[in-house]
Amino acid sequence: MEIPTKHNEIGEEHCQDSSKENIGENEENDEYDTTVDTEWEMEYEASLESDYSSCESELVIEPQPSKEHLNDIPMHKYPFKLKQNEEGNILTVHNTIKCVSRDLRIRIAACCFNELSNRLVVIDRRGSIYIFDFVCKRYWRLDCTVLGTTLLVTSPRLHSEYIVGTKSGHVYTLNVEKSTLQQTKVGDSTIDEISFGNRLNSCSACNALIRLGPAAVLLNFTKLVLSHKLEFDQSKFTLKFASFLPKSDKFFTCYTNDTIHLWSSFNLETLYISQPIKARDRKKRLMQGDQSKIPEIALRAEYDEENQVEDDLAFTYDDQPFTDGKLLAYSFSPNGNKLLLSTVDGYLLMLSTASLDMENLFKLRDFILKQFVLMAQPKNRIIFGITAAGMAIMLDLLQTEYKLIVQRSNAVNINVSRDGKLLSVLSKSGEVNVWSICRLYNALHAQTKCISQVRAALKTPTAKLPCLVSGPMNQELQKLLKRERLEAMLAEFGCYPEKYRFIIWSTLLELPSNAAQFQALLKRGQPLVIKQRARNIKVKSDAQRRAVVKVWSCLAHWCKVFGHAEFMPDLIYPFVKHMTKNSMVVFELLVTLLLNHLELCFEFHPLPPCNYLAMCENVLQVHDKQLSKFYCAMDVQPKEYAWPLLTSGFAEVLEEQQWLVLWDNILTNPPYFIIFVVVAYNTMQRETILRLPEKSDVVYFFHEQMPIDVTKWLSRACKLMNNCESNVHPQRFMPPFAPIPKGVYPKFLKYPREWIEQQEQQSVELMKQQQEIDARLRKLELEDIKIKDRLHQGLKQEEHVRRLKEMEQLYQDTIQREEERIVSQRKILLTYQMEARQRKSQVLSKLRESEQRRMILEMEKDIDGLMRSVERERRRRNQEMLFAEDEIRNQEMELMVQRYTSCSLNSPLSVKYYEDVQKMRNESDKLKRNLKQMTLEQVELCREGRISLPNLSAIEDSILEIQQELTDILNSENSSQ
Template sequence: MNTLGLVAKNPEYKGTSILRGPSFFENKMEEDEGESENNSFEADLELETSGDQDLETEEEFIPSQLNILPSITTDDEPMRKYSFKLKHNESGNILTVQHTVTEVGQRLRIQMAACCFNDQSNKLVVIDKRGNIFVFDFVSKRYWRLNIRMPKAKLIRPSPLHRNDYIVGNKMGEIYAIDVDKSIVSASSQVGSGAIEELSWSSNGLQGSRKCTTLMRFGSEAILVSLKTLSVSHQLEFDESRYTLKFAGFLPNSDQFFTCFTNDSLHVWSSHSLGTLRSAQPIRARDRRLRLLPAGKSVPEITLRGPNDSDVEDELAFECKDHDFSDGLLLAYCFTPDGNKLCLSTLDGYLLVLSTVSFDLEKMYRLTDFVLKKLAFLPQPKERILFGITARNQAVMLDLAHTDEKLIVQRLNAISLGLSRDGKLLSIISKCGEVNVWSTCRLFNALQAHTICLSKLKSTFKQQKSLPTCTVSGCMNQELRHLLKPDRLKAMLKEYGCYPDKYRFLIWTSLLELPCNGSQFQSLIKLGTPSSVSDKGRNLKIRNDSQRRGVIKVWGCLSLWCKVIGYADFVPHFIYPFVKQLPKNGLVSFEVVATLILNHFHLWFEFHPLPPSNYLAMCENLLQRCDEKLCKFFKTLEVSSMDYAWSLLSNAFSEVLEEQQWLILWDNIVTEPPFFPIFLVVAYNLIQREVLLRLPDKRAIVAFFHDQNPVDISKLVSKARKLATKCDAKLHPQRFIQRFTPIPKGVYPKFLKYPSKWIEQQEEQTDKITKSHQEIDARIRHLELEEVKMMERLENGLKQEEHARRIKKMEELYAHTIQREEERLTCQRKMLIAYQMEVRRRKSEVMTKLQESEQRRKVMEMEKDIDVLMHNIERERRRHNQEMQLAQDEIHNQEMDLLAQRYTNECEGAPLAEKYYDKIQKLCQERDQLQNSLRKMTMETVQPTGGSPLLSIENSIVEILQEFADIINTDRSGT
């Protein structure tokens, strides 16, 4: 499990409360009656800037556009505000904002970078990629441009701290707080080094305090910022090196934030302790629920396109540079307005709804033919209406309660969307550089009307017996044929321009009167695919294997029905578009192509393998009559009808038309007479005349008829009908093309309008060539067998010779090997003796070193004992010295006491010398004895030196005697 590390930047960050204003008007969009009609426009709002032109002058010449001067005014100059009107239409698009500038005499449209609604849902703030900021007030119907610019802006959000403040983040990691009413930047800060991709804040406790923490994501990094000071409080660091951060944002109505990593794991963190509270794996939960899904139950599916659309696969054809599969399957997320649900879209086409409390999977939907890369929930109805942007940049509106109900809001170029807080306005930024504002109420009403219309149509078409479809075992009944009369179908085609997608091939079956000969078709299939078709079918460049097999099956049946078709190389290209539309109904594809060959294109094979010159000549004659200049141009560049007519007919117009146009064209072909394709070829050349005349050479013209080019299909069909109506009878193709004759029931009539003799000769030559090849192959096999036998005999002789040679080599090798082994053993013995001698020598050296080591150890022990003994002697000597010093001090004290006492006693009468003469003499004798005893005691340990303690004692005794002598002399002289 991932853990979160953080670096404290500014732990003291304060929040604020939200200042709420009055609620937004109830979707009434009234016009401002007091505004002048000359300055308000009920059209697309185009913000045009021009270098040195005045606003009022520009308005006189361009009344349908609003022009804003590019110069930035000073702060003291008041901002000029201009009025606008909202559009009133049923589509729901109430405002379109564009910004156009004039540079070097050219008009240039600047793309919009970001936009958002304020919290009161009555203002829209738009920033273009040059940093210009425009504010649109939907209450006063006025807009103005701020005097400041925000270059390289990435996103903008309304600030929760002050009503008029907005938070802007750019691609350089800078964040700004701007006041749109005063047109000032109130605060700014550099919070990162990359583009700010996500910005959300904690909405818990905003009303009660000024504290608000903002979470910002820069790619795979995230930080916490104090919204009041715009200072970074914490840098979020994740310790998981294998996975990187993909999403990060605060949970609604909470002080917790969640993160999503590239392994599709969700983690919820506390913004206070920054610890993990819970985690979830939505993809694993989805897979587990799919595995445990009961039999008979399925996941609700949402489909954008109809069942007959063939380019459904392209819906998921996004580039790897836009979506990296290594980043996991989770693609986008959004919360419900009440914050109770989290909706996730996946890269493999699923929509997951999780509870924000437990992160358990509650609902999931299967997106069959599209992927959502942006999401937003409508507040009302609750958890039901979802707006999104698909991988093909379509803005869609989905009803999750009724998955059949959906609405495409914008078909092209949508890159981002935003909903107002009350959910009444929707903004969509387009790649073409504009911002479209939609009324969600009108979109919801359109969705409901669309649903009601579809239900009424279904009830209208609903009958007691369901409409049968053409199958191999059945055919269209007479009742249905009576309902689908050609006159009714022609009227329907004239009214709507095409047939309904759901019943198109049923109508084709009725118009071409297909018999649905199932048993005969099965008989053709049982005959197998001719070798010529199967060999050529391997080289067909069709990516879809099932479609390639279908083309080969129908082509094989046609070649069995008519031999020449198996030798015509253009036939698979002609068959492919029909097989692609009917991949599971080969019978109808076969009978459609066979009916067209019998009626429309029976002249194509009359000169096979040469081109159908008669058929192409009709196209060339008609083109010559209609546009002689174009024909001369073709002849000048040596462009023939093979280039401008056969290239269209041989592939049934499938190369030059996209799929829906091709279906509309063939709706008209099967309805009109068989000669109608000739007039379509001529009409296509006439419509593309101006383009063709400007092509430089034949190569460019030939390539032109093999590429898709812009063409109005209704105009093409109308042009062909006019040509058919006004065509001269002498040139009209109906002289050479018979009337429509359907295939009869129960039999497939033979098609014989081709050079059968050539085919027979071709088959005979093919048989002869096949037999020759077989004979050559037999002879080659015989020669190969003989060669194999010879090689076997040669190999046996060579094997024996080689065997003997190898045995001799092996014997020599073994002898050399034994000799080398003996030499190696002798060498090893010598080495062993040398090693033994070396070991003995080293052993003696080791013994010598051990003896020396033992001697050194004993010497060290003796030295240690001597050191201990010297230490003990020194300690005893110091102890004796101390005792002698104490004794000396004691003697000195006693002597002083005696002298003092004697002096006291003798001073009373006789002189001191006489009085203490005997005692002094006795004292001198004791002194001499003491000195002698001291000398004896210290003679053994201390040498008599000038600095010894005994000498000091003697000196002190001499001094005492001198004092006594002085005292005696003093007494004598006094007496």
């Protein structure tokens, strides 16, 4: 169904007061981009149920209220219109503040889609958080901020929850519905990765893995508590990647030595170890050098014809560092069964997460992927990635020749929604572009069908592509790049633009692009002398090494002397480094230099060119006599201070950009200008050279990089060339510049041809002699091998017979030992039987004794129980007696109180208490009789049970005390009367 087109909607916010201007100044210090006209620009394709008017309107984002009133004012949501883009770009978000004096771009730090793929969350560099709702077409800003955001991912627990990582090592849990933040500090470094395991609801499991540079931590996401801290910093390698496998409790780590470890989160033990780079190299070796079996992906075919000419000679080389290993980025398939890895040398590896074995291999011909995402549909074949040049692309792994460029530049980060329908691309300029993956896939599919139909119509084979480099240069471009314009450009800027530098070089040298002649030289292969000396070429990149050998071989076929010149690889490599894939251009450039600038350098090969170096010495003597005298005093010859600079093309003493600027000027000026460049380098470094104490230090000085101002150096070289005297000027001895003619490479004649031929003849003779010697040696070795085989067979037979005898003797000795062992075992058995009978009788006697002891113990147990029961009864009786005694005392006291109250105060106590005293005496006598009777009964019980008599003296003493108290009371009363 076709979706109607909508217009852009623009929101603007103006800074009216000084506080806003100050904010703008702070943002400028943070290096924000300030080149955008609008503040919020949103373009989105309308959903099927939406219908908006096509008129264009403006949206003003209202200023946010102060924090103290945020809780009282409801969150306001602003509408935005939606639009359809034919290319698939459905939304563009950027934030630009329009101040009074300038426009200030607030760059976006991170963004992501939610779990339902209906919202986009954006956080800018100021920490402001914006929500874009694609269903109700509204956006709003939260009242909380997060500063220093580096990472934003959705939380797997709640649809409205997000996880934010910062530069300071904090992890924030953001709830966009409640506008709340929870934080925990997991380290001091920048958070680079956050991944989750499959046990999210567990309160004790380590269900989140966070990588902070070379360290990683396992986090209990439910409690926000660190469970483990994983330190991987070692002397040889450090941690590079760490992530949970999707829908798994396993996580993997990758180190800077390109080793991958698969871990278990239960016990933190290693399950698998893999080395993908070694597996890739092993697979390439098994292919026996047939690289056509590896699927290849290239982006050059995507350029139009106008840009092809520019790209032919631009030859950008990504000098990626190899200190962190070759693995550059990774991505899992959505179901977690595939792991994709990209390398800095242009490969894409597909591994199985079950065993970490390599399943597929892809070659990236002219780009590398620094970030990519593998889509779930269709069939794990579509990849969205970002190249090292900042280009967002779409690749088809099943049909590698079809690809789509989503965004041509400035792409920094990509994010795909959960349902695989939306793609967000974060740009370096601080904006976010949202694309419809469905439209991108349809565009790729349409491109595939279109190319297939064109090829079918034209009957063009798909495997063979035209060589863009070998074709002639665009005629209109040649007319524009005239020498006068180029010289004026060089005089004004000091160098040529980097993008068009090699096109300009080709124009200045008038390179003919003799493709047929160059192919003829290539077909001749490598000369024998090149094969022998190519082993000593020390270049890290295999592609560059092959390119150096290819160009050197062509030069050796063109002229034999260049194959014997040992310094040729040093002269070729700087040019090959910047034009690795264009060997023909490098070859023709070097041929032009050798025919014009360095023609006199091979007259006395293999000796240094005395005539050429003498010109350098003459110019130096005229313009710097002090340095010339110093060289004479130190016995330093021109072959030691001029020849090393020429043989390496000045690459040994300069950095890469300085070298390019220098050769911009050398190729623009006459051929003899290079001599003045050599002399100018010596004069520029004269203060350092004059302070060198020894000759060896002076010689080594011209083989190392020293700080130098290239602009001043070239200015001095031009001054020397213009002011040089005619009698020593190299112009007298060097012919004017002559380019290579079209269709032929002219012969190089100024070299000792007879000596080269003699050397080649001697080399051939020596080779033949060496072959004869090798043949004789092989023959002698074969005879020696045969003699050794015969001797070995005899010794082997003799050894076999001896071993048989030893085996028979061994068997006999073994049988005899077994018989003796059986006899001794029988004796031991009889002894054991006798000892067993004795132990049996001892056991029976011990059993009887044990039974008797058991019976005695039972009897003692019964007696103890009876004694305990008697003791308990005695204690109970004693307690009853104590209770009775206490009751008697209480009754006596009550009687005394009653008598005291009933009797008059004047009556004597003896009269008042006479009756009570009598009753107490009667009761006392009765108590004594009861006590005596109880005592007698107790004595009889004790005699029967053999229990000691209880101590009743205490009770009798208490009774006597009571009687004594009563007597004292009566006596005191009588005395008072």
